[in-house]
Amino acid sequence: MSDIKxxxxxxxxxxxxxxAPTDMNMNLMEVVRSYELAPExxxxxxxxxxxxxxxxxxxxSSHELPEKSDDExxxxxxxxxxxxxxxxxxxxxIAPEMNGLEVELAPEEL
Amino acid sequence: MIETDILIIGAGPTGLFxxxxxxxxxxxxxxxxxxxxPGGQCAEIYPxxxxxxxxxxxxxxxxxLVNNLMEQIKAFQPGFTLGERxxxxxxxxxxxxxxxxxxxxxxxxxxxxxAGGLGSFEPRKPQLExxxxxxxxxxxxxxxxxxxxRDKKVLIAGGGDSALDWTIFLAEVASEVTLVHRRNEFRxxxxxxxxxxxxxxxxxxxxxxxxxxxxxxxxxxxxxxTVKKTTTEEETQIVVDNFIPLFGLSPKLGPLADWGLEIxxxxxxxxxxxxxxxxxPGVFAIGDVNTYPGKLKLILCGFHxxxxxxxxxxxxxxxxxxxxxxxxxxxxxxxxxxSKKEAPKAVVKAIE
Numbered sequence: 001m002s003d004i005k006x007x008x009x010x011x012x013x014x015x016x017x018x019x020a021p022t023d024m025n026m027n028l029m030e031v032v033r034s035y036e037l038a039p040e041x042x043x044x045x046x047x048x049x050x051x052x053x054x055x056x057x058x059x060x061s062s063h064e065l066p067e068k069s070d071d072e073x074x075x076x077x078x079x080x081x082x083x084x085x086x087x088x089x090x091x092x093x094i095a096p097e098m099n100g101l102e103v104e105l106a107p108e109e110l
Numbered sequence: 111m112i113e114t115d116i117l118i119i120g121a122g123p124t125g126l127f128x129x130x131x132x133x134x135x136x137x138x139x140x141x142x143x144x145x146x147x148p149g150g151q152c153a154e155i156y157p158x159x160x161x162x163x164x165x166x167x168x169x170x171x172x173x174x175l176v177n178n179l180m181e182q183i184k185a186f187q188p189g190f191t192l193g194e195r196x197x198x199x200x201x202x203x204x205x206x207x208x209x210x211x212x213x214x215x216x217x218x219x220x221x222x223x224x225a226g227g228l229g230s231f232e233p234r235k236p237q238l239e240x241x242x243x244x245x246x247x248x249x250x251x252x253x254x255x256x257x258x259x260r261d262k263k264v265l266i267a268g269g270g271d272s273a274l275d276w277t278i279f280l281a282e283v284a285s286e287v288t289l290v291h292r293r294n295e296f297r298x299x300x301x302x303x304x305x306x307x308x309x310x311x312x313x314x315x316x317x318x319x320x321x322x323x324x325x326x327x328x329x330x331x332x333x334x335x336t337v338k339k340t341t342t343e344e345e346t347q348i349v350v351d352n353f354i355p356l357f358g359l360s361p362k363l364g365p366l367a368d369w370g371l372e373i374x375x376x377x378x379x380x381x382x383x384x385x386x387x388x389x390x391p392g393v394f395a396i397g398d399v400n401t402y403p404g405k406l407k408l409i410l411c412g413f414h415x416x417x418x419x420x421x422x423x424x425x426x427x428x429x430x431x432x433x434x435x436x437x438x439x440x441x442x443x444x445x446x447x448x449s450k451k452e453a454p455k456a457v458v459k460a461i462e
Contacts, residue, residue, distance in 0.1 A: 039375065039376065040375035040376055041363070041375060041377065042376070045360065046151075046155060046156075047407075049155070049156055051155050051156065052360060054360075073293075073295075074269070074270075074295075074297040077269050077291070077295070077297070078234075078268065078292075078358060080234075080236065080237050081237070082292075109234065109237075
């Protein structure tokens with residue numbers, strides 16, 4: 001087991017520091033769901049295929065993250081509330097380099 | 111009024127397979143789905159993506175799984191009400207139900223099986239002030255009748271296939287077509303992208319990228335929209351009759367939430383110790399739309415839930431009959447269309 005620390009600010013503005021495993025093939029969206037930091041049915045709706053933007057988050061720390069894939073770029077081009085630091089949580093695979101990452105969940109699309 | 115034995119809300123894989131299991135019990139099914147085609151998410155969101163955990167299929171494309179299911183249930187002649195959303199559930203004195211869609215189509219059945227997945231797919235709406243005010247007064251999220259736009263000034267927003275396809279189509283119908291997209295790049299079939307490029311070069315389509323619609327203007331009826339160029343922040347007011355934002359679909363539990371069902375975590379609570387019945391007797395919830403301790407939203411779990419649910423449905427419809435489960439290998443499959451599939455009989459013949 002190797003865990004890293006990630007800080008997640010939920011949609012109510014509450015800060016959570018959570019342990020995220022690097023050896024369980026998890027992505028950031030799944031970490032948020034495993035800690036129930038956003039209600040089921042409001043995050044990860046497409047299941048992690050970069051086909052909805054329900055897991056959009058803003059990256060607040062200065063970590064070097066993997067480049068966006070074409071799918072992620074395209075989805076963010078259609079999403080709402082997108083900022084320069086927007087990413088899809090489902091496309092961020094939990095890796096040791098992400099230790100200390102800080103993200104804020106984007107508002108839910110209504 | 112459409113009459114059936116089991117009324118299935120949702121024509122995704124779970125709903126479709128329910129038709130097969132019900133058919134083995136000689137129960138007829140009718141399906142309602144808000145999407146215009148059967149298959150649910152598999153057909154709408156990811157038809158070209160592979161699935162690896164359907165038992166017996168090392169790999170199957172979601173779209174092919176839907177086609178296979180349609181083939182498997184064909185002999186049981188399911189009815190479909192497509193492109194309509196199930197809006198209301200009414201329980202009659204005899205315990206049966208009437209489900210009415212948003213277009214007023216009525217369905218009557220003793221059993222309702224909600225296989226609604228994540229809910230019905232609704233258009234994603236841009237977050238603009240006054241948006242609701244202009245709905246049906248110049249703003250539409252779907253194009254039902256393209257003739258409405260004849261000789262009108264139309265502005266389409268979006269960067270996917272439907273934005274491109276409708277831009278191409280309306281270029282010949284409307285007097286003016288403007289396409290606004292947040293990026294320079296479009297995500298669509300290559301020939302659609304090339305066609306829009308060609309129309310732009312011919313001056314038949316006005317393309318504004320990277321840009322966004324930031325405001326809607328008009329008193330009661332939409333008269334213009336404000337478009338902001340992302341690069342220069344420059345805002346332009348464009349006179350339009352119609353604004354059509356095409357940002358894809360997203361699922362919403364929608365009216366199901368008001369049917370008096372017990373809801374937890376955006377899903378319908380069911381009895382998983384027996385038959386996936388909801389708190390309303392005669393109404394079941396199967397597949398991704400339900401929840402119970404240990405629930406997994408997997409297609410294969412939906413198939414199992416559908417199978418057990420049909421047994422209970424049979425008991426409700428035929429309280430006096432006792433059903434003994436029979437393997438399809440033994441009993442074959444007899445369709446409502448008169449077709450019969452069965453295992454070939456072994457030959458009994460002496461060898462001389």
